[in-house]
Amino acid sequence: MSDILDVKSTSKNIREKESKESILKSNSQKNKKSNEYLQLNGVLNEKNNERIHNSNKNKRKKSRVITALSIATAVLGLSTIGLGIGFAITDSQAMKYKTDLENVYQSNFYSLLDNINNLETKMTKILNSSSSTYQRKTLLEVSKNASEAEIAVASLPFSQSDIDETVKMVNQISGYTSTLADTLADGGSLSSEDFETLEDIEQSVVSLKNQLNEFANRIKDDYSIIDSSMDIDTNSNAFSRLLTSLKDNDVEYPSMIYDGPFSDSVVLSQVKGLSGNKITKSEAKQNIEKLFKTATNIENNGETNGRFETYNFTVKNTDDEMLYVQVTKIGGHILTISGAGKNGKENIDIEKAKTIALDFAKQNGIEDGAVVWSDSIGNDIYLNIAPQSQSIVLYPDLVKVKVNLTSGTIVGYDATSYFTNHVERNLSKGSLSLSQAETKVPSKFTVISSRYALTPLDYNREVVCVEVQAHDEGNTYYFYYNVESGDMENVLKVIETDNGNLLM
Amino acid sequence: MRRKVFAIFSLVFIITLAFTGLGLNIKPKFINFHEKNVVTDAATTTAENRTIQTKLKRWGYYNGAIDGIYGPQTRAAVRYFQQKNGLAVDGIVGPVTAAALGMTLSSTTSSQSSSDLYLLAKCVYAEARGEPYTGQVAVAAVILNRVENASFPNTISGVIYQKGAFTAVTDGQINLTPNETAYKAAQDALNGWDPTYGCIYYYNPATATSSWIWSRQVVVTIGNHVFCL
Numbered sequence: 001m002s003d004i005l006d007v008k009s010t011s012k013n014i015r016e017k018e019s020k021e022s023i024l025k026s027n028s029q030k031n032k033k034s035n036e037y038l039q040l041n042g043v044l045n046e047k048n049n050e051r052i053h054n055s056n057k058n059k060r061k062k063s064r065v066i067t068a069l070s071i072a073t074a075v076l077g078l079s080t081i082g083l084g085i086g087f088a089i090t091d092s093q094a095m096k097y098k099t100d101l102e103n104v105y106q107s108n109f110y111s112l113l114d115n116i117n118n119l120e121t122k123m124t125k126i127l128n129s130s131s132s133t134y135q136r137k138t139l140l141e142v143s144k145n146a147s148e149a150e151i152a153v154a155s156l157p158f159s160q161s162d163i164d165e166t167v168k169m170v171n172q173i174s175g176y177t178s179t180l181a182d183t184l185a186d187g188g189s190l191s192s193e194d195f196e197t198l199e200d201i202e203q204s205v206v207s208l209k210n211q212l213n214e215f216a217n218r219i220k221d222d223y224s225i226i227d228s229s230m231d232i233d234t235n236s237n238a239f240s241r242l243l244t245s246l247k248d249n250d251v252e253y254p255s256m257i258y259d260g261p262f263s264d265s266v267v268l269s270q271v272k273g274l275s276g277n278k279i280t281k282s283e284a285k286q287n288i289e290k291l292f293k294t295a296t297n298i299e300n301n302g303e304t305n306g307r308f309e310t311y312n313f314t315v316k317n318t319d320d321e322m323l324y325v326q327v328t329k330i331g332g333h334i335l336t337i338s339g340a341g342k343n344g345k346e347n348i349d350i351e352k353a354k355t356i357a358l359d360f361a362k363q364n365g366i367e368d369g370a371v372v373w374s375d376s377i378g379n380d381i382y383l384n385i386a387p388q389s390q391s392i393v394l395y396p397d398l399v400k401v402k403v404n405l406t407s408g409t410i411v412g413y414d415a416t417s418y419f420t421n422h423v424e425r426n427l428s429k430g431s432l433s434l435s436q437a438e439t440k441v442p443s444k445f446t447v448i449s450s451r452y453a454l455t456p457l458d459y460n461r462e463v464v465c466v467e468v469q470a471h472d473e474g475n476t477y478y479f480y481y482n483v484e485s486g487d488m489e490n491v492l493k494v495i496e497t498d499n500g501n502l503l504m
Numbered sequence: 505m506r507r508k509v510f511a512i513f514s515l516v517f518i519i520t521l522a523f524t525g526l527g528l529n530i531k532p533k534f535i536n537f538h539e540k541n542v543v544t545d546a547a548t549t550t551a552e553n554r555t556i557q558t559k560l561k562r563w564g565y566y567n568g569a570i571d572g573i574y575g576p577q578t579r580a581a582v583r584y585f586q587q588k589n590g591l592a593v594d595g596i597v598g599p600v601t602a603a604a605l606g607m608t609l610s611s612t613t614s615s616q617s618s619s620d621l622y623l624l625a626k627c628v629y630a631e632a633r634g635e636p637y638t639g640q641v642a643v644a645a646v647i648l649n650r651v652e653n654a655s656f657p658n659t660i661s662g663v664i665y666q667k668g669a670f671t672a673v674t675d676g677q678i679n680l681t682p683n684e685t686a687y688k689a690a691q692d693a694l695n696g697w698d699p700t701y702g703c704i705y706y707y708n709p710a711t712a713t714s715s716w717i718w719s720r721q722v723v724v725t726i727g728n729h730v731f732c733l
Contacts, residue, residue, distance in 0.1 A: 154657040159668045164655040171654040306701040306723035324638035326699060338638045338697055340688050382695050400696055414697050
């Protein structure tokens with residue numbers, strides 16, 4: 001029984017136990033759950049905390065952004081003010097420079113206007129005068145006005161192509177009137193053609209004058225030459241249009257035919273001294289090879305097609321000497337050589353250099369040359385060699401040779417004058433002897449030497465003179481006396497410069 | 505920490521900007537292209553520099569190369585020499601220092617008395633320093649041809665400074681110090697050399713923009729320049 005009970009009790013116990021266990025279990029599960037819940041709560045709390053934390057963070061961030069933005073604004077504001085001040089100062093300075101420059105241009109414009117006005121008045125006076133003394137005096141004034149007008153117009157801010165005709169006109173008026181004044185000074189008189197030309201000039205000057213004066217009225221109303229010059233390419237520029245009107249033949253001016261400064265005949269002087277057959281490029285090269293036997297490399301370097309027609313070559317003469325040589329197509333003559341000599345110890349003296357130069361000139365057809373001038377600059381010496389004919393030195397036919405004193409080689413040669421001017425001439429020594437000429441030199445000078453020389457005077461005029469070299473207080477002068485008339489034609493003064501001597 | 509950096513950065517930024525603003529009004533005062541060259545400062549030729557270097561090297565003042573270039577090393581050696589010999593210490597070989605070195609300076613390089621030569625050399629250097637020697641002579645010749653020509657001003661300065669005539673004048677390169685080659689080329693032209701035979705214009709076909717210039721009669725091409733009438 002007890003056993004059964006026992007069993008029962010046991011089973012009960014077991015059940016109880018089981019139930020207890022299950023309760024415990026469920027309890028523990030509950031606990032677990034509540035723990036989980038708590039845990040969850042904890043997480044939520046944490047999250048909440050974090051959220052609170054985060055919102056705090058965000059607030060801080062926001063305030064930082066605001067600070068940053070305000071700093072940035074302040075920075076921008078300040079820098080804008082800084083830049084503003086900077087620009088204001090720069091701008092006011094730029095305005096000041098602009099005003100200064102505008103004033104210079106205005107001054108040049110009024111100088112142009114004054115000179116053209118004066119020039120025109122004086123032209124009418126010349127046309128209405130019969131006294132050669134008065135004509136001469138006034139012609140010289142016109143010449144001066146014209147050359148001042150040229151300086152003024154060239155100083156205005158307009159491109160060369162716009163003003164070239166105006167510049168040319170005033171330059172030629174200046175040259176023409178001074179040539180006429182010279183004619184009058186030599187006892188000549190103005191021909192009827194001269195008067196016609198002067199009348200034509202006067203007409204064109206009147207036209208220019210009227211346009212300039214009209215323009216002057218416009219400048220009064222706050223006109224800026226600088227602003228005007230800025231739109232130079234748009235053709236809206238009234239000023240340059242005024243000056244170009246000369247170009248478009250609105251203002252006609254006569255062609256002035258004279259032998260004086262700026263005459264077209266001087267610019268377009270003809271080549272008189274070239275003779276021989278037309279040669280080929282390879283023949284030209286052979287001519288160079290004959291002269292420069294040590295040359296290591298001779299290369300063709302194009303052609304020249306101007307007043308002279310040449311084949312051009314670069315010649316490597318010694319290791320560091322490059323020469324540029326031009327050989328005429330007609331006759332195959334060496335026309336120019338240019339090159340820079342090297343620096344270093346001078347190995348030859350001036351006498352040796354003269355021999356080298358004369359020898360080189362002889363190889364190029366100048367048989368009876370005389371060194372008439374030398375000038376040493378750095379390591380190079382320039383030697384001017386004039387051919388002689390009947391013991392008259394021919395200055396118009398000068399050739400120039402440059403010798404390097406370090407290498408003792410030819411680094412430059414120029415026979416342009418020789419080939420331009422050299423012709424067979426019939427020269428006479430006239431009636432003036434050398435000793436007679438020497439007595440003509442003012443007494444304060446000490447005469448050193450004298451010789452006959454064909455001298456280029458003015459433009460396109462050659463005269464045989466006696467050249468007398470004389471000294472005075474350390475200065476050297478050259479006097480030139482015409483062998484026919486005995487008149488003094490020219491005086492040259494030797495000016496010693498730091499770089500050698502100049503002949504003025 | 506970051507804020508500090510930021511604050512410092514912005515402060516620097518403000519100051520920089522403020523100074524840039526102020527700086528703007530200083531800058532345009534001098535658009536200066538002067539490249540003061542030590543060789544011209546010293547006023548001695550390459551050959552003379554070589555002599556100076558040789559002498560200083562022999563006496564132990566200098567241990568650089570004998571290259572004829574009056575550079576900082578040579579200058580320092582000259583200063584050292586002057587200091588040791590009780591001379592005025594300026595690093596320049598003038599007449600006194602030259603005498604102490606036992607040499608005489610050539611008078612040719614002391615100064616330029618011819619303003620025409622100087623102006624011409626300046627223009628040649630600014631316009632054609634990269635060109636072959638003859639190209640430089642040709643540029644100088646063009647300037648002189650313009651002086652002779654009726655359509656141009658009658659002085660070298662008038663021609664060089666004519667508005668828009670030379671780009672190197674417009675952009676200020678004219679104020680660079682010319683080198684010896686430019687002087688030689690200018691001197692050649694003054695002595696009558698003219699490889700262009702009377703040209704009054706030249707242009708670089710690679711950069712020329714004016715259509716007008718193409719219509720001129722071409723005489724010769726030297727280096728990068730086309731010379732025309």
